[in-house]
Amino acid sequence: MATDPGLGASVATTLLALQNQKTLVRPSWRHWMTGVLAVMGLFYLLWIQPLFRNSMAMMMGAVIIITLSVIQVAWQLSYQQILPLPLVMVWFTATSAMMLLWKQRRRQWTQLQWENHNISYQLGQQWYQQGRLDEALAALRPCNSTEAVLTLLYDIGVQQERKRQYQEAARTYQLLVDRKPKFKDARKRADALQQLSEPVQVTTDFSATHSLVMPSQELNKPILGRYEIERELGRGAMGVVYLGLDPKISRRVAIKTLSYREFDTAQLNVIKERFFREAEAAGRLNHPNIVTVYDVGEETDLAFIAMDYVEGxxxxxxxxxxxxxxxxxxxxxxxxxxxxxxxxxxxxxxxxxxxxxxxxxxxxxxxxxxxxxxxxxxxxxxxxxxxxxxxxxxxxxxxxxxxxxxxxxxxxxxxxxxxxxxxxxxxxxxxxxxxxxxxxxxxxxxxxxxxxxxxxxxxxxxxxxxxxxxxxxxxxxxxxxxxxxxxxxxxxxxxxxxxxxxx
Structure with missing residues (x-):
């Protein structure tokens, strides 16, 4: 088959010019073209390519490179001008590869973060259900601020508040406010607890001269065991008597406390042993003229007996x-x-x-x-x-x-x-x-x-x-x-x- 010697020479000249990046004529608008292509490339790499999966992104990149190559050769053959596309294609290829690698690493890191989040959240839930609030709080610290995590943090604060751990509850509410300022009434509770900083230390003393009932109505009612404390009924030689509510059966009870602060450390074990043994014996009494004992329990600083609340x-x-x-x-x-x-x-x-x-x-x-x-x-x-x-x-x-x-x-x-x-x-x-x-x-x-x-x-x-x-x-x-x-x-x-x- 015959070939046109002029066409062959033109192709050869064009390829040589492409290799050496030389042409007989350089377009005066080549700098503008380079800038426009760079902006378009950045737009694609930053906003469009991340929408694709890696395989699709690689395919689209290959199509773009081939298209630019065809445009470069066709323009060279038609107008004897070389465009600044080779440098743009090298920059695009390198940047696209780096973006794909970064996206892959980021996806792996995000996956690991969420796996850690889920594990920490489940662990925090388990600690919370077991009443180990400090461990639950520590487990939740690395978690993301999802609604479930924020709700669990709030519940921990409520339980700390009810267990009379008022300073710890204030810190938990403040942590919640730092994560989401308008989450429920966390800010109001944090402020109320911080205002009680000095009186709180007094109210946690369960000797016969101090009361568990909190002066601020903004706070949750304290609890002993499962009983919500409503008000003080009286005081005795060994502690304070409170009116409580058993929320499970909506029954009012009188709760008499025995403060461990009233006894020496050496006596405490004997005291506790006798207290629980005799409270159990009293609980077996069933007589119309004897106050019924429903429950006995222990906190860090006291023991308590829940008994029948008698009118009069x-x-x-x-x-x-x-x-x-x-x-x-x-x-x-x-x-x-x-x-x-x-x-x-x-x-x-x-x-x-x-x-x-x-x-x-x-x-x-x-x-x-x-x-x-x-x-x-x-x-x-x-x-x-x-x-x-x-x-x-x-x-x-x-x-x-x-x-x-x-x-x-x-x-x-x-x-x-x-x-x-x-x-x-x-x-x-x-x-x-x-x-x-x-x-x-x-x-x-x-x-x-x-x-x-x-x-x-x-x-x-x-x-x-x-x-x-x-x-x-x-x-x-x-x-x-x-x-x-x-x-x-x-x-x-x-x-x-x-x-x-x-x-």
Whole structure:
């Protein structure tokens, strides 16, 4: 086949010119063309190529290079001009390859980050469900700020707040605010906790002089175990009593606390062992005149007992001359307490701290409940040995003051002191010091109730005298016998065994 010698020479000249990057004519607009192509290439590499998968991006790059090559050769053949496309193609190829490599590495890194995120989030969830809030918080720190992570951080803050870890909760809320400033009410809670920085340290002390109830209404109600604390009910020698709510069954309970701060480190293990053992024993008591114990638990700084919340108030309010109950009503109340004690003694449980403050009475319904079974012994055994007597020494039996073995007869004596006070508004013994008081109880004779209140019968004088005998063997043989004696008085003096029906 014949060929045109001129065409062959032209192609040869063009290829040589391409090789040497020389041409007879250089377009005057070649710099503008290079700039335009560079801008278009950057636009493609930065915004279009990332949309493709690597294989598709490589194919598109190859098409662009081939297209530019064809344009270069065709322009050279047609116009005897060489365009600045070879440099553009080299730059495009190198930059495209680097972008593809960077995209691949970035995808791998992102995948690893999300895998780490998922693992950390699942670990944080597990720690949170187990109540290990510090570990859960540490696990969530490297996680991305997804809605699930932010929600879990918020829940951790709420639990720290309820567990009285207020400074930790403030830091958790602040971490949440740093990640997402308007997430729920995290900022408001963080600010409220920070304002309580100094008082918070006080409220976390569960001694008898400090309360768990927080002054700020912005905060969640504290919890002990599963119980939400609503308000303070009262204070005792060993801690504070709170009104709580069991959210699982919407039941109100009274929660009595035992502060570990009240005891030396060496005593603490013995204290805790006795507390839980006797609380368990008290929980087995089932009597209409005994406060029911539902649950017992422990926090880092205290132990607590959740028990039946009784409407009404303690008999403390009925021991002054101006607030004394009617005589018949006193008989009935003390008889019911004696029956409750008799039941407890049959279960081998001695109260050890019978006094008006531990007897709850609702005058409207007539309900009588004895509280705090088994708790007083813990206080007595641990504290009296070091000379710091807690409990109520004015109600203690002589053998209890001497440190002798305490039996049900001791409860009978304490109930006799309570009966004396409810009838007269006075105590049988008093002293300006514990030593003086103990001497009076062990050695002296009290004033007869009839001298303080002449309208009292000789029968009740005999009941009080028998209950307050200094020798346990001379008292009533059982609390049931004392209850029977009081009901006998009600029958003789008021014509009924239940005097409240007569009033």
């Amino acid at each position: 108030k303690s008999l403390d309010r009925c021991v002054s001359e101006s607030t004394l109950l009617p005589i018949a009503e006193v008989y009935e109340v003390v008889a019911e307490v004696a029956e409750a004690l008799a039941y407890a003694h049959q279960q081998n449980i001695v109260h050890r701290d019978i006094k008006p403050g531990n007897i709850m009475y609702d005058q409207n319904s007539g309900q009588v409940k004895v509280a705090d079974f088994g708790i007083a012994r813990i206080v007595d055994d641990s504290k009296t040995k070091t000379g710091d007597m807690l409990g109520s020494p004015v109600y203690m039996s002589p053998e209890q003051l001497k440190g002798s073995k305490v039996t049900g007869a001791s409860d009978v004596y304490s109930l006799g002191v309570t009966l004396y006070q409810l009838l007269t508004g006075a105590l049988p013994f008093s002293g300006d010091s514990i030593a003086n008081l103990a001497y009076q109880i062990l050695n002296k004779k009290y004033i007869s109730v009839r001298e303080l209140r002449p309208e009292l019968s000789a029968g009740v004088v005999r009941v009080v005298n028998k209950a307050l005998q200094k020798e346990p063997s001379k008292r009533y043989e059982s609390a049931a016998e004392m209850a029977s004696a009081l009901r006998g008085l009600m029958t003789r003096e008021f014509g009924r065994s239940d005097s409240r029906k007569a009033s």
